[in-house]
Amino acid sequence: MTYAIELTGVTKRFARQVAVDQLDLQVPAGSIYGFIGPNGSGKTTTLRMILRIFQPDEGTVRVLGNELGTTADDRLGYLPEERGLYKRMRVRDLLIYYAKLKGNYDCRRDIDFWLKRLEAEEWKHKRIDALSKGMAQKIQFISAVVARPSLVILDEPFTGLDPVNMESLKDSVRWLRDHGTTIVFSTHDMDMAERLCDTIFMIHKGHKVLDGTLDSIQSQFPANRIRVRFADPHFEPAPIDGIEEGMFTGRYYELTIRDHQNLQPVLHQLIDQSEIHHFELIRPSLHDIFVRIARPDQSELLNQ
């Protein structure tokens, strides 16, 4: 397998603080790779090292086959979080500028293609500061991909978008992958990461804590919840041994169980209370896993 990005033993310090500590990372070419992690965990520092804005203090960063080097790589596209646009420029001029900066001097066709694809054609003569947040976000996305990069790094690309715009942007990300582009994006939206990413990577306090496909990650974390639907929708189950907490989500009861190895007694006790239409062991969502790792007390436990 070829990797678009390979980090080996990368450490980056700022003054006395270690931002990234001995990080190893491989991003397969042509995949969508999600970066998750709490604020201040070292995500942006890692992205900036990949972009060659920062140099690592230790270890190697290999991007698209190139190791080291201080010159910016034209095959990389980058979308910084939220901002990154000149407010007083017009959409089209700005896109031309960003394309040229990345060495795409014959960019008009690409600009038209993307403006059309994201239904943004009518804004092309508008000034950036006249755009709504969602519009600006789309333009920013185009600016990152307009120079046909092999690798696109998107920092929080979906914030501030309504569901319709979000879908069209997600489609575009998939379209890029299907055309051979590697996409690395960071997000706080776990749902998005679950649905869009081929591989998920989580960094916490400068260390790698998760890395792999959703399945492989979920299999590392035991399922500790069950979902139950009773025949009588208004039925409320009485407290049961082995259940820590429960909540009604509208159609289902979601119950957290103490021991996932020992489900049978729980099921028996529930059947005794009322007729059951649905019983399911649910795997932890990425959201649950994230919270489990990043919650201060829990992460202490994990490190032990």
Added chain:
Amino acid sequence: MRKILTIATREYRAMVATKAFLLSVTMMPLLMFGGLVTMEMLQNVGEIKDLKIIVIDHTNQLYQPLNLAAKLRNKLYETDEQTATDSEADLEASGIDPKLLEQLAGDPQNRDEDDDFGSFSRGARFLLERWESSQVTDQIRLELCERIRNQELYAFIEIPADVLTAELPQSLEDFAALPSASFYSEDSTFSDAKIWFGQVINEFAKQYRLKELDIDPILVAKSSLPVRVRGMGLLERSSDGSIQAAEEKDDLSAILLPLGVLMLMFMVIFMAAQPMLESVLEEKSQRIAEVLLGSANPFQIMTGKLMGTVAGSLTIFAIYLGGAYVMAVYRGWTEYIPFGLIPWFVIFQVGGVLFYSSIFMAVGASVTQLKEAQSILLPVWLLLMTPMFIWMMVVREPNGPLAFYFSLFPPATPTMMMLRMSTGATIPVWQPILGMAVLVISTIFCVYVASRIFRVGLLWQGKTPKVNEIIKWAFRG
């Protein structure tokens, strides 16, 4: 290289193709020379005002000549032929020597030569009115003042009975003992009418006194004719070996030209450096810097931006030069344009723009808000402004020690050297060359240091670093 050009082009367009640029290109000279120009324009446009002035003449001799002099003076503003002829008839009837009166009236055409810009109220007619009653109390004065406040009256002047007849003092120092007239108006300090009254009354008093002493006024006038001392340029030997006659210098080339050159240099540097601060700040706060740094290295970004700003400053220079040329042709001042200075100006301008722009960029990269930048830039501002405070001294003594050392002090070199050269004094040619060398070396140093600060500062978020921290970035990277 192509990336540098791309950045330079954007920077140039961001600077030049804005309304703000157009506005500041027009506003800057207006702000700097506006006072002079508007004054001149104001007195030529608009209506001619009638200023009503009451004369309380206790001498009973001065009102008639004053009134005639005023009429004569008003003639110059009279559009109505009939009124003009009437006043001429009055003059003949009065029997006062018309030559004297004309002198008294103060011919604006003659005054033009004494005073280039004149003042506001020359566009006004003085309508004098005699106060008939000889009894004047404070009550009456108060009532007259009320009329002035109500705009019915412009002013009143009270001339004591003995202004003409008072005994002349023994010594010239005792002039204060002589009686004085009082002029009351809301703007009496600057009033042109007050000055005019002073001139006319004094001229008349002089004539009166001379007559009393039995001296022919014409003889006095003749013996008082001035000996002119002309300020000359230096003689030169021209290329064919003959000696070129020296030219008489005038105020225009001695003061206005150096001032203009100084202002132009200042404006060009200011207008080029300030947008750099703003553009770097925008790139930093909008996180465009990361996109840029992901596309080009700091050296390319900095070079591109500096090229853009130099191009912008040359555009400003071209606009002003063109404007100045058109104005010079229009006013017949083409001989004053120092064409030989233009190449020097361009060289020093490029140096100055690079020098200051790189400092402004470094500061822009170090701070997060314009407000913070301003406090750090205060000393830089002072450096740039220094020539403004001492320019008069430099114009007086272009080869004096102050002028010499300041013009070799890099931050002041562009403005000072050009100021010295534009005075027309002979500056040894090694001095501008040395100045240029000093400027080039310090600019290279400045750009180098600034680019290091720029690189670190651009990604610096959070609290504003202290000045010593910024200096640390420059030397440790």
